[in-house]
Amino acid sequence: MTETRIAYTKPSIEDTEVSYATDAARNGWGAQCYSYLHRFETEFAAYLGVKHAIATSSCTGAMHMGLAGLGIGTGDEVILADTNWIATVSPVVHLGARPVFVDIDPRSWCIDPVRAEAAITPRTKAIIATHLYGNLADMDTLRAIAERHGVAVIEDAAEALGAVYHGQKAASMGHFGTFSFHGTKTLTTGEGGMFVTNDTSLFETVSTLSNHGRAASQSKQFWADMVGFKYKMSNIQAALGCAQLERINDLVSRKRDILDTYRTALCDIPGVTTNPVQENCDGGAWMPTIVFDTGLGITRTHFQNAFAAANIDARVFFYPLSAQPMFEDARHNTHAWSIPERAFNLPSYHDMSANDLARVIEVVRKLCA
Numbered sequence: 001m002t003e004t005r006i007a008y009t010k011p012s013i014e015d016t017e018v019s020y021a022t023d024a025a026r027n028g029w030g031a032q033c034y035s036y037l038h039r040f041e042t043e044f045a046a047y048l049g050v051k052h053a054i055a056t057s058s059c060t061g062a063m064h065m066g067l068a069g070l071g072i073g074t075g076d077e078v079i080l081a082d083t084n085w086i087a088t089v090s091p092v093v094h095l096g097a098r099p100v101f102v103d104i105d106p107r108s109w110c111i112d113p114v115r116a117e118a119a120i121t122p123r124t125k126a127i128i129a130t131h132l133y134g135n136l137a138d139m140d141t142l143r144a145i146a147e148r149h150g151v152a153v154i155e156d157a158a159e160a161l162g163a164v165y166h167g168q169k170a171a172s173m174g175h176f177g178t179f180s181f182h183g184t185k186t187l188t189t190g191e192g193g194m195f196v197t198n199d200t201s202l203f204e205t206v207s208t209l210s211n212h213g214r215a216a217s218q219s220k221q222f223w224a225d226m227v228g229f230k231y232k233m234s235n236i237q238a239a240l241g242c243a244q245l246e247r248i249n250d251l252v253s254r255k256r257d258i259l260d261t262y263r264t265a266l267c268d269i270p271g272v273t274t275n276p277v278q279e280n281c282d283g284g285a286w287m288p289t290i291v292f293d294t295g296l297g298i299t300r301t302h303f304q305n306a307f308a309a310a311n312i313d314a315r316v317f318f319y320p321l322s323a324q325p326m327f328e329d330a331r332h333n334t335h336a337w338s339i340p341e342r343a344f345n346l347p348s349y350h351d352m353s354a355n356d357l358a359r360v361i362e363v364v365r366k367l368c369a
């Protein structure tokens with residue numbers, strides 16, 4: 001193998017990130033122990049246009065606390081798309097609730113609202129809309145359904161930082177929203193996440209939960225008001241987050257440019273498409289994804305072999321959650337079950353060179369030739 005390996009994602013770290021993290025490591029103690037953390041929460045909420053934000057150690061932790069804050073537990077049902085990262089469903093299971101997997105809408109790759117509504121029962125407490133790969137779930141319809149049935153609608157925006165739906169940023173439209181700042185995400189703190197909401201009472205509950213169950217109003221030391229969680233972000237991670245947030249428009253627009261480059265270079269091939277283009281939406285383009293029509297006969301094996309031979313790290317589309325051993329098969333979710341057979345994530349890290357992009361494009365063109 002002569003050419004260097006092309007990673008599928010990796011963070012872009014500049015001097016500001018290094019200098020803020022260094023400052024936090026040297027000085028962020030004692031009276032300064034939360035200075036970057038509180039700044040990150042405040043600036044993130046302002047960027048998103050929401051009232052409240054709580055930085056967490058992961059998106060999974062933010063989801064766990066948000067669901068717990070809504071009182072979701074044993075015997076309840078939570079509806080979500082079958083196409084999802086495992087992290088969206090694990091907190092549902094940990095709380096003793098039952099996940100109900102419905103199919104995706106092939107026009108967005110996000111939860112199909114018609115199927116979500118059809119899955120509502122008297123036990124349903126919430127619908128989770130994951131904005132898959134930076135595409136946007138149909139929030140207007142989902143919100144109307146949720147209101148009609150008295151259930152919550154939650155946004156997992158881990159993959160959709162910067163995405164805009166009908167003028168509103170992803171995660172600002174549901175009862176609460178969550179983000180991930182894992183090293184593969186558009187903005188990174190290494191590991192980390194964010195819980196966001198406009199609901200002040202939910203915010204207060206989740207703040208208490210996230211502080212070992214100690215309410216902010218509690219003046220007694222070492223006194224817990226309820227059994228809580230420990231999913232806090234560290235001040236050092238928040239320092240990285242503050243620096244990345246200063247560059248957020250650049251980080252998001254680079255993602256969009258990379259997706260556009262692939263789209264322009266590949267979509268003239270008959271039977272090849274990329275992330276759906278959605279009306280009145282500006283996707284986050286977290287993960288440029290290519291889909292081959294069944295007629296092209298390009299399988300997962302063909303694809304993976306071609307990219308391995310070119311020393312490029314491309315990834316498979318999410319398998320349906322219902323295909324995994326912990327859950328019952330839901331093969332009636334035909335889109336969720338069929339798209340992963342012929343859809344793949346292409347590399348998209350911030351500092352990719354034009355030559356890197358050209359190498360990826362050439363592998364796809366050769367596969368289709």
Ligand SMILES: *Cc1c(COP(=O)(O)O)cnc(C)c1O
Nearest residue numbers: 058059060085087158159180182
């Ligand atoms: C990355 C991701 C998560 C999990 O994020 P962590 O910070 O690793 O917990 C959850 N949901 C989706 C859709 C993701 O892509």
